[in-house]
Structure formats: C-alpha cells, structure tokens
C-alpha cells in the first residue's frame with residue numbers, strides 16, 4: 001500500500017514538480033514550500049539580540065518601539081527575496097505562512113515574543129489588495145501565530161484609500177499622505193495591549209512608523225516590530 005502510494009506520489013511530482021520557493025530545488029517528501037537547506041542557510045540578522053539594532057535605529061525619533069527585529073537581509077538574489085517574490089507576485093500564500101513559521105521558530109527561544117499580546121499585520125493599500133487578492137503580511141502573521149499562539153487582529157488596523165481620506169486636506173497634507181493613512185477600527189480592543197506589527201520587508205520604515213503611531217495614540221499601548229527582511233538602502 002505504502003509502495004503504491006509513493007509510486008503515485010513520484011508520478012505526480014514528475015508531472016507537477018514541487019520546488020522550493022527559496023532556491024528552486026526539488027523538495028523532498030517531508031519538505032513543504034521551503035527546503036531544509038534554505039531553512040539552515042538563510043542568513044539570520046540576530047537583530048533581536050541587540051536593542052540598538054538597525055531596525056530599531058531606523059525608527060528612532062519617529063515612533064516609540066519596545067523591540068524590533070528582522071529575520072533576514074533583503075539582498076539581490078537572496079533566498080528570502082525569492083520567497084517573498086513567490087508570495088507577493090506568484091500568489092503562493094502558503095510560502096508566507098511557512099516563512100512566518102520559520103522566522104518565529106528561530107526567535108522563540110530568545111524570548112522575543114514574551115509580553116506581546118497580539119499580532120497586527122501591516123495593512124496593504126486597498127487598491128493593491130484588490131489587485132493581489134490578499135495581503136502578504138496576513139499570511140506571514142498566520143505562520144507566526146501558529147508557532148507562538150498569539151492571536152492575529154487582522155481588521156483592527158486599516159489603510160484608508162486616498163480618495164476617502166484626502167478630499168478635505170490641504171495640498172501640502174495631501175503630498176505628505178501619498179502612501180495613505182492608517183486607522184484603528186476598535187480602540188477598546190487594543191487598549192493596554194502590547195502589539196507586534198508584522199510586515200514582509202522594511203526599507204525606509206515610513207509605513208511601520210505610521211502604523212505604530214496610530215496604535216500608540218491609544219492609551220497604554222505598546223508596539224514591537226517584526227519584519228521578514230531588512231533592506232538597507
């Protein structure tokens with residue numbers, strides 16, 4: 001029975017090869033979306049071990065962050081970049097979940113998640129979400145949630161559309177708000193909570209900054225940040 005199953009399995013994988021989202025190599029039977037080699041060799045930033053790490057420094061003076069870290073480095077040709085591309089542009093949502101799982105498994109023993117109450121994925125601009133069909137940060141967050149047991153509050157932070165929010169603004173305000181602004185939908189839900197903001201890549205930090213400050217407007221909230229990749233520019 002087992003033999004027949006494996007034979008059938010091999011036949012299927014011949015027709016539809018299962019390839020790793022990070023390196024493109026064939027996956028083994030026990031591997032799912034990201035191969036063991038990628039899991040081992042993807043370079044870790046280990047930013048979570050230092051309070052004054054580059055992600056924290058990027059946000060200094062812009063928003064009050066408790067802890068900040070990035071799983072890996074977003075560099076040209078890197079495996080993590082391939083995984084994020086497969087997630088965002090080829091719609092392989094499970095690659096995001098797997099990435100979130102791998103990342104949190106790497107951070108779990110350090111105590112990075114201790115004291116955090118809930119995860120909020122950085123919302124995608126509504127027009128982009130319509131185009132893509134999903135928000136990549138939701139996928140990553142669900143992987144983190146599986147490992148840590150932390151709840152994901154998907155709809156508690158929303159990104160407003162340009163047209164909806166900017167009609168009554170001055171020209172200057174409109175210019176400074178091109179990326180759209182964020183709104184908390186249920187302030188009571190977040191009050192007194194320590195929120196982990198999750199995103200795929202951090203570059204300038206302006207999106208994270210806007211999200212964090214919107215959450216921090218609510219009494220007794222704290223914000224930490226975890227991104228999958230740090231892109232230096």
Ligand SMILES: [Zn+2]
Pocket residue numbers: 020021022023024025034035036037038039
């Ligand atoms: Zn691989």
